[in-house]
Amino acid sequence: MRLPPIDLSRENTFGEISYESGGQYGPIRGDYLAFIIVHLGTLKIEADETVLQLEAGHCALSLTRDSYLTTIAPETLTHISWCDGRPLNAAWLYKERHKYAPFINASTQVQTLMQLGVDLGIGDRDGRGGLREALTNTLLNAYIYEAEVVAEERPIPQTILQARRFLDENFAADVSIERVAQQVRVSPQYLVSAFKKHLGMTPARYLWRCRLDYGAHLLQRSGLSVSEIAYQVGYKNPYHFSRQIKLAFDCSPTELREKMLNG
Incomplete structure (x- = not known):
């Protein structure tokens, strides 16, 4: 990731x-x-x-x-x-x-x-x-x-590494599992099962995790509004972004930003 x-x-x-x-x-x-x-x-x-x-x-x-x-x-x-x-x-x-x-x-x-x-x-x-x-x-x-x-203690298949890299580079876009599977030339079913086996989560969960992590980074290191950040990292609904921040960091986006400002 x-x-x-x-x-x-x-x-x-x-x-x-x-x-x-x-x-x-x-x-x-x-x-x-x-x-x-x-x-x-x-x-x-x-x-x-x-x-x-x-x-x-x-x-x-x-x-x-x-x-x-x-x-x-x-x-x-x-x-x-x-x-x-x-x-x-x-x-x-x-x-x-x-x-x-x-x-x-x-x-x-x-x-x-x-x-x-x-x-x-x-x-x-x-x-x-x-x-x-x-x-x-x-x-x-x-x-x-x-x-x-x-x-x-096991190698990760090259196709899964390529899929992870594709998600890392395109997490803010409207990405589907079918599109990722097509990109690395495997079936969606294989992609989901192999991704979970080797990386411990599904491609969809990994994608949302990338969006959440980078969104948290922007909250702490930029002056963008919560809505602007949500849309910029791939969320279609700022409320969904705020709820995920709360679940992950046990505080609201505003509180997370204040923690950084107050050092």
């Missing part, structure tokens, strides 16, 4: 560090997002109620509400790189974090994105803050995609 961008304008950093004789980082309190890649050695992460033991080659995504702490064993050379931030509009991701594998083997793509962020350095000169945030969101998308594949 194409994820709506997360606002990480506060304290979004990349970096790398070597520990020669152990150490700790944290505890960090409150909403916190952290990626860690372990290049050498071992590392323990305590993220809310989850405890992870990572080894060289592992990458972890932690999304915490209460407490985050990393511990490096003494007398062990450990080298890591990280990306972290304070997410402002990620209620949907907190709600679904249990669906993703807490750590994976760091792919070439994930390592490359992390290194690009590290190479940016710190500070916001030359617009680097915005680029850093964009890299973090790209890294989040890459990690979640790969973690979903790991969690399912």
Whole structure:
């Protein structure tokens, strides 16, 4: 699924560090997002109620509400790189974090994105803050995609990936299951059953989820009215959009927008 961008304008950093004789980082309190890649050695992460033991080659995504702490064993050379931030509009991701594998083997793509962020350095000169945030969101998308594949432990057929990509790119249009099936050259019956088997939901539900997620993003990051947003992301009825926002975020569109403004 194409994820709506997360606002990480506060304290979004990349970096790398070597520990020669152990150490700790944290505890960090409150909403916190952290990626860690372990290049050498071992590392323990305590993220809310989850405890992870990572080894060289592992990458972890932690999304915490209460407490985050990393511990490096003494007398062990450990080298890591990280990306972290304070997410402002990620209620949907907190709600679904249990669906993703807490750590994976760091792919070439994930390592490359992390290194690009590290190479940016710190500070916001030359617009680097915005680029850093964009890299973090790209890294989040890459990690979640790969973690979903790991969690399912089965390859997704190319036709289903193509159908998902088509929905990602055309969610605001008047899209039917028949049209998607025709696009990827399978029957509507096969598309529905295979999509649900491999992605955990029907194409129709995925389509509405894309619309809802991007609508929530526009509520928090644009000045468009609720009706304008509803029509722009594919809803024919603003009331339907408002009701879905309420069900997903436990607040009205106006309240969701105010939460963002009040930070």
